[in-house]
Amino acid sequence: MTAATTAAVETAPAKNTHPLARLAARRVFEGVLTLFALSLLVFIATSILPGDAASSVLGKQATGPALKSMRHAMGLDRPLVVQYGHWLSGLLHGDLGNTAAGYASGGHVTVWSQISDKLNNSLALAGTAFVPIAVLSMLLGVFAALKAGRWQDQLISTVTLVPAALPEFVLGTVLLAVLFTWLDLLPPVSFVVPGTNPFSAGITLILPVLTLVGVTVGPAARMLRAGMLEALDAGTVAVARMNGLSEWRVVRRYALRNALAPTIQVFALIAQYLVGGLLIVENLFGYPGIGKELVDAVTIHDNLEVQSVTMLLAAFYVAVTIVADLLVMIVVPKLRTGAPQ
Incomplete structure (x- = not known):
């Protein structure tokens, strides 16, 4: 057997790999590279920000010797390359490290x-x-498409455009003024007792949910x-109509x-938006979530903690993108059969 024939045989399994498997492998590889690049950016950005974690922990006691000792305990006196390598290694092994609160108390309070x-x-x-975002946007988007150009389409576009044009904190403030200050129907703070199920006081979720729904349904419905x-x-569709099938x-x-x-x-996109939207809404209503944290x-x-939380949110964002790409390939026949992408 010649060298060329041997090479062809060795590469044959890769060519016969299912398109879905190839796409999954490529998307996962790209996702890993993206997260690695983001980890560098996040670490550099947090390292050059003004302020010092050791000074924040010590407060008024941040004198020379105490500050030096705390910086050593937190590993802040090591070169940035070493700090990054230590953090990344812990991240890959599921060890997110100790929080500033842990150092402040002299104990070990892990980030997780x-x-x-x-x-x-x-x-x-x-x-x-x-x-509700998915259901409402689906119903409104489909109905608007079926009534394209008619008054129903224009009404849906107008009604959903108003709240969608407002930033989350503006719409949330308006809802707060109406539903709490004027009508006294809902609590202004979305408080959840630590360690309890957030649904145990479900009424506190209404204002944050209404805010997220208001700013999201409009754009999602228009895309749908x-x-x-x-x-x-x-x-x-044209052939089906010509065959006399009912419109429904x-x-x-x-x-x-x-x-x-x-x-x-x-x-x-809705799921990915919620990651960023939570950062604003949770702080507006005092909801004890990852955004406020x-x-x-x-x-x-x-x-x-900032680095670890940011990477968790980024990993969710990348995972949603990968899953969506794979699902699209599954439902589109020409992609599933290996047609050129």
């Missing part, structure tokens, strides 16, 4: 123990908001409307199926 409850609270809030209009213009049957069996891929992408960590210069 500090953020785990807050992360659960944020997941509860994001999940609660995602459901565009995808639905494109699906309605497909050849299969055409929409249900053909248009919605063609619009499935853009719908997946829109839902992925991140802001508090920045305030006290707890760089280790």
Whole structure:
């Protein structure tokens, strides 16, 4: 057997790999590279920010010897390259390190123990908001596409545009003024007792959820409307109509199926937006989630916690992108059969 034949045989399995497996491998590799580059940026950015975690921990006691001792305990006196390597190694092994609160108390309060409850609270809030956002945007987007150019389409566009045009903190403040100050219907602070289920006081979630829904449904519905209009213009839909099928049957069996891929992408964008939206909404309503925890960590210069939380949020963002790409490939036949991308 010649060398060329041997090489061809050795590379044959790779060529016969399923397109979905190749796409998954490529997306995961790109995601890892993205997270690695982001870890460098996050570490550099937090390292050059003014302020010092050791000074924040010691407060008025941040004198020369005490400050030097605390910086040594926190590893801040080591070269930045060594600090980055130590942090990245711990991150890869699931050890997020000790918080500034731990050093302040002279004990060991890990970053994970500090953020785990807050992360659960944020997941509860994001999940609660995602459901009405997805349902409303889907219903409004499909209905607007079916009524494209008519008064119903214009009404949906106008009604959803107003709250979507406002920043989260502005819409949240307006809702707070109306539902708490004027009507006294909802509490102004979304307080959750530490260690309890956030749904145990579900009324406190209403204002944050309404804010997230208000700023998100409009853009999501417009994107879904565009995808639905494109699906309605497909050849299969035209043939189905020519065959005398009812409009509802055409929409249900053909248009919605063609619009499935853009719908997946829109839902992925909604999930990714919620990561950033939570940072603002949680601080506005005092909700004890990961967004508020991140802001508090920045305030006290707890760089280790800031870096770890940022990477967790980035990993979620990248994971959603990868999953959405794979789902689109599954539902689009020409991608599933290995057609050129």
